[in-house]
Amino acid sequence: MSEAVTVDSTDGVLTITWNDPGRLNGLTGQMLVAATEAIEQAPAQTRVIVLRGAGRAFSTGARLDQPLSGTEPMEVSARLIRTIVGSPLPVVAAVQGAAAGYGCSVALAADITIAARSAYFLLPFVNVGLMPDGGTTATIAASIGRARASAMALLGERLPAADAAEAGLIHAAVPDDALADEVDRIVAQLSRGPGAAYRATKQAITAATLGHLDEALDREGDSQVALFQTDDFAEGVAAFLDKRAPGFTGR
Template sequence: MSTPTVSIEQTGAVLRIAWNRPEALNALTSEMLAAASVAIEESAGRRAIRVIVLSGEGRAFSSGADLAKVNPDQALGAETIDAANRLIRSIRAVPLPVVAAVGGPAAGVGCSIALAADIAVAAESAYFLLAFASVGLMPDGGATALVPAAIGRARASRMAMLAERIHANTAVDWGLIAKVFPDDRFEEELGKLVARLASGPTAAYAQIKRSFDETALGGLDSALAAERAGQLALFATRDFAEGTAAFHEKRAPRFVGE
């Protein structure tokens, strides 16, 4: 099931999906997102799988969409957004607990994916970053629904508009994630959590997910649609062209608001 850029492995009752581009801080492509979606969707019909873990190889969970391959004179297009939206829907729809194991930075749509999990845990050195505004874009991957549902509109606006790094201890204090573990015990504590979920009442977990989706995340589909429309409009702006040029040239962008 694995691909060169996504490691997919079942060990006992646990399906582990890991981004595997450590040299690029696990920057995501549409192909990587699609591979993860297929793995999650197929797990729904496999009784042997009881919990799913999302993680990243190397020192990052994910730095977000792969802007390093984007020509600043061209729009990203809808392909990556659609692939990300499919993954978010797959995470929420699968009748199994999904754990995001964030051992390093989770930025951009990588942050959105981590927060879509049922339980997101992080190493103390990790941080969460909605970096979209830094290149003239808006959050996507469901973040405009997921983040306010977790921490409220004021803090969500702070994350989205100021593109601040929210370090793991702050993230757990805010309610953005569930737990923080010391770096040197991260894998050990993650293993305990995953084992507990794998031995738990998965039928009950499925109903808990379904209820939360209907209450706390009832607007997720609308948010995904609004994000897609807004992002496609922003791809055509001078600010996005400037933001990506500045990213490639490693300098501060000069936005003009159009």
């Protein structure tokens, strides 16, 4: 298990925590594999899965100080999303601070996403010359429609948690000091509930709303791998690391 991911299984609740608060839980491939395997290998008594981040942020997404190229990053990231969505167990995401980039993808792949009011959701991919991935071209459009999904993806602007809840992107935005209690309340309700009914319900809702998720992940993967090779991506990463505005050329 990666030290940057902690896993706790207590009273039927499997809690997976991004645990690199010093980097605002920036994600590596190793962290994604660790989370995926934790879900796949959940103890038999598990009733609910909780995803959370340590410290001030849920996750700021993939770390750009590490190379991104080839198909492996996309395969690893798609596997985690498929595992979250495909799990027969209810998955709850507890979001504080930033849920950005692939961190946003993970938060929105959960069945129930609850956020602190100070939290926000962000698809910043366009700001480094990439397109959204982690299934967000499907999950966000399924939740709030084409117009809002396009605005989030193309403008790369923050969506405050309260606006995300009002739009139907997440279940609820609650006062910051109430986040832990609200997550505990919902998890307790789910852990006492009818597991077989939950499994059937989740499968039916996923089929009705995300029946094209696999196609979306494959399409995102193919396109992102090509975008990794562009001048704009190289410029976007350089500008991000230099803390300056990028100068894109469209190539």
